[in-house]
Amino acid sequence: MDKPSIIQITEEDLSLLINDIHLTHGYDFSDYSRASFRRRIERLITIDQLSSFAELRYRVRTDPEYFAHVVEEISVTVTEMLRDPAFYKIVRNHIIPVLATYPFIKVWHAGCATGEEVYSMAILLKEAGLLHKSLLYATDMNPAALAKARKGIFPLSQMQQYSRNYMLAGGTQDFSSYYTANYHFASFDSRLNEKIIFAQHNLVTDFSFNSFQLIFCRNVLIYFNKDLQNRVLKLFDDSLEFNGFLALGTKENIRFSSIAPNYKQIIGREKIWRKIK
Amino acid sequence: MIIIGGSAGSLQVVFYLLANCPPSFDIPIVIVLHRDPHGLSRLAELLATKTTLSVKEIEDKEPIEKGCVYVCPPDYHTLFEDRNSFSLDYSEKINFSRPSIDVTFRSGADIFGKELLCILLSGANADGADGLHYVRQQSGITVVHTPEEAEVSYMPEQALLHGRADQVLRKDGIMQFILQFA
Numbered sequence: 500m501d502k503p504s505i506i507q508i509t510e511e512d513l514s515l516l517i518n519d520i521h522l523t524h525g526y527d528f529s530d531y532s533r534a535s536f537r538r539r540i541e542r543l544i545t546i547d548q549l550s551s552f553a554e555l556r557y558r559v560r561t562d563p564e565y566f567a568h569v570v571e572e573i574s575v576t577v578t579e580m581l582r583d584p585a586f587y588k589i590v591r592n593h594i595i596p597v598l599a600t601y602p603f604i605k606v607w608h609a610g611c612a613t614g615e616e617v618y619s620m621a622i623l624l625k626e627a628g629l630l631h632k633s634l635l636y637a638t639d640m641n642p643a644a645l646a647k648a649r650k651g652i653f654p655l656s657q658m659q660q661y662s663r664n665y666m667l668a669g670g671t672q673d674f675s676s677y678y679t680a681n682y683h684f685a686s687f688d689s690r691l692n693e694k695i696i697f698a699q700h701n702l703v704t705d706f707s708f709n710s711f712q713l714i715f716c717r718n719v720l721i722y723f724n725k726d727l728q729n730r731v732l733k734l735f736d737d738s739l740e741f742n743g744f745l746a747l748g749t750k751e752n753i754r755f756s757s758i759a760p761n762y763k764q765i766i767g768r769e770k771i772w773r774k775i776k
Numbered sequence: 777m778i779i780i781g782g783s784a785g786s787l788q789v790v791f792y793l794l795a796n797c798p799p800s801f802d803i804p805i806v807i808v809l810h811r812d813p814h815g816l817s818r819l820a821e822l823l824a825t826k827t828t829l830s831v832k833e834i835e836d837k838e839p840i841e842k843g844c845v846y847v848c849p850p851d852y853h854t855l856f857e858d859r860n861s862f863s864l865d866y867s868e869k870i871n872f873s874r875p876s877i878d879v880t881f882r883s884g885a886d887i888f889g890k891e892l893l894c895i896l897l898s899g900a901n902a903d904g905a906d907g908l909h910y911v912r913q914q915s916g917i918t919v920v921h922t923p924e925e926a927e928v929s930y931m932p933e934q935a936l937l938h939g940r941a942d943q944v945l946r947k948d949g950i951m952q953f954i955l956q957f958a
Contacts, residue, residue, distance in 0.1 A: 533857065
């Protein structure tokens, strides 16, 4: 039995679309990973049941509301609280004690999507008694994801998994004490996000805006090509204080970038580097 | 490029195929297996004990080298960025799976066209069938492990229903088929 094949998209189509978006809306996707970008566009055409690639181009050029939806769909917002518990265990046991020595702690979550990881960090800082002297900047290019992050309301169905992650990451409290269950949602304690600043920031086009002791950027660089990865890593390097930490996703690496010689990977298999030069 | 996809019951066949590749075999092989996302990622180390080829778990933008076996990491989709490198993706699960075999088959077909051989093994899930179909449309070669021999026949059966295959082979047949490209 043959299944209907989806609309065939050529490399040229993708280039035209990227050009349209850049000219009309200022978002630059030209140095995104072509392989991932293609998948996002194929998915968009399927879920929106578009009849042709031309229809997509037309709507992107002429309908700002539709374009907002396109940005939302292109950016991958799949995330979870305390994703990779082993990673957060190292943050808890090895990085937070270093952060504790600073009079004022500044952390940047670059590409925070719907914010699950920034709330995770706020919980760890709170448990270390450091949240009062911390500021967490959570940025993303996707305004709809940021709006969700700001609310701190996540599906209740995820809490069992998050609670398990929390314990695996060395948590000893009752995870459910951090949220109030309300129908199908878990609403996180507003004291957690008092110290979080949510802001729109595009890693492709925007500059460094502060200096930090810790930058998280997990599973964001995978969507970029190598040139853009290198540019963004330089942006992080410019934004990171000497002795600061850079934390990436489990399959991301700085080894081929120009900043690599200035960084040393800390213990374990986790992708955390310290700025040593 | 060779991509081997499988799920429940496919590991022994992967061991068999890799164990029988001669050291001179220089076509890159990508292994996409459904795995526990919270388990330790020791699969590459395990496979390395079965073959003389070098085995690596893929990192983002990993370069593709001849004579190397690449294992897709758990909890990511593996894509081909171009003919020389991989790209990883943490987007939605496909067929309840990440990595999804469909995703890697499709991406391989986009990049390698007819220079692609995709092999689908045992499993209890329909992942891989659509991907095989797409690979064929792009003139790639598709092989399915015969359901009679596969430990869990559902995945190869679904592939034969929806994806179709150039060859339906027993594991020794798959081995011979691979070796003709050496």
